[in-house]
Amino acid sequence: MTASITPINISGIQAMPKPIEEDVVVGKDILDLLTGSMYVDPLNVYREYIQNAADAIDLAKDAEFKFESEPSIQIFIDNQNRNIRIRDNGISIPSDKFLSRIVTIGASKKRGEKLRGFRGVGRLSGLGYCQTLIFRGRSEGDAKVTEVFWDGKKLKERYRDPDYNGTLTELVKEVTSVNRISPDNFPSRFFEVEMLKISRLKNDILLNEKVISNYISQVAPVPIEGKFGEKIQDFLGSHGIKPPFNIEIMDGSGPIKHRLKDTITYGPSFEDAIKDINFFEIKTTDGEITACGWVADHAYFGSIPKSLGLGGIRLRAGNIQVGTESILVDSFREPRFCGWVIGDIHILSNKILPNGRRDDFENSPAYTHLQGELAIIAKSASQKIRESSVKRNKLKFFDSKITSINTLTSFNSERKLPSIIKDVLYGISEKYVNDLYAELYKMGEDSSEYKKLHGEIEQVEKAAKSILSSKKKDNNYSQKYSNTLTKALNAIIINSKTTEAGLDLALEVFNVLQKETS
Secondary structure, three states, X not given: OOOOOOOOOOOOOOOOOOXXXXXXXXXOHHHHHHHHHOOXXXXXXXXXXXXXXXXXXXXXXXXXXXOOOOOEEEEEEEOOOOEEEEEEOOOOOOHHHHHHHHHOOOOOOOOOOOOOOOOOOHHHHHHHHEEEXXXXXXXXXXXXXXXXXXXXXXXXXXXXXXXXXXXXXXXXXXXXXXXXXXXXXXXXXXXXXXXXXXXXXXXXXHHXXXXXXXXXXXXXXXXXXXXXXXXXXXXXXXXXOOOOOEEEEOOOOOEOOOOOOOEEEEEOOEEEEOOEEEEEEEXXXXXXXXXXXXXXXXOOOOOOOHHHOOOEEEEEEOOEXXXXXXXXXXXXXOHHHHHHOEEXXXXXXXXXXXXXXXXXXXXXXXXXXXXXXXXXXXXXXXXXXXXXHHHHHHHHHHHHHHHHHHXXXXXXXXXXXXXXXXXXXXHXXXXXXXXXXXXXXXXXXXXXXXXXXXXXXXXHXXXXXXXXXXXXXXXXXXXXXXXXXXXXXXXXXXXXXXXXXXXXXXXXXHXXXXXXXX
């Protein structure tokens, strides 16, 4: 048996890729992106530093460190010198690791530890808004306080220098410096970030205590006050959300509270009250709770003024807001309704992570599923808004008709009227009473307003009947003439802009006709 050999053409076989051997250069522009382009809103620097401070306090609690005072985050604003300092009494960073931790970029040790910050870039966010950025701290047992300085002014000069070709490592070494100082006048354990010579931008919002406090009340893990605060905190605690923090701007205004209030102020003399809080859980198809939250129940009078910083169903991870109040706008079929509601949704799943800018979440199957569930919540909120609108319109109808009947009966009692005018007043009142009963029966006896409205209608019905009881025969008009005049006067009253104006005009027309026919 002879074996046959088939020739193989190997000229077309591609070589397998192999790892590169050339050095990878990361240039200065990456630092420019991290410090100047990562965050659209300058106020985001407060969120980033509060986020890191919150993680530090949680780590100190987990390590069972003692706190000399209540765990807190303090913000010191020096408007005169244009400086900001944010201090916490969390775990801090040991002296021997302080420098390496602060100058390391994008290599956080917190990834995978269920902490809020885990990318290691947010700490540099302040560099885009000040001349010098200082990190200062002292860990448990450290003999001295460590300071690391980032020279923002020199950094910007290097960005603009087209001839500067240094690597990222070389640039960082050039703009940073370290110092160790006496612990006198410093706490035994603390960490703080200080921004010197803050840039002027957007009406100086980075130094505006009122604007900063309003922002923090929306994005940070602060306590919820009011009659529903404890109820909400208990619900969140039962789902593993850690207690809020004491965050205070040290200007004497006291600790900052969550944006939720007991009332919504739409205008100088127009308020709505929060009636209740509706809680919910969002689960995966396997039954795992991926998020939980609450939505406030109120009358939905309209879009909540943006200046209040109150509206919108917000998304939160680690009890820190992700995105803005409009993050769910696409979940509403009518986008305007997004600003009519108030609520928070807390992400519990580690499969749903904030993106680098923290303006949304990373795309993932888990987030896609969550968005579908959020659309159902938005649909439910929209339905309540529409139902509330229909209800308000019905109540306006009742109020308008009852007011008109009261005006008609008052007109009758306050003036000496001819019987034909009284007939017109009673005819209109009777029609309005019948209209009111018809709408009332549509609402049903189970309606919360039924009993109250029924009593009001009975009252005006009784008043309307008093018009007839006061009528006296005082004319000799023919039936045909009387019917025509009644219709004319009736039309004048009903079609006038106001009932009062219609009554005056009808009486004036009657008096003119009476003179001409006498």
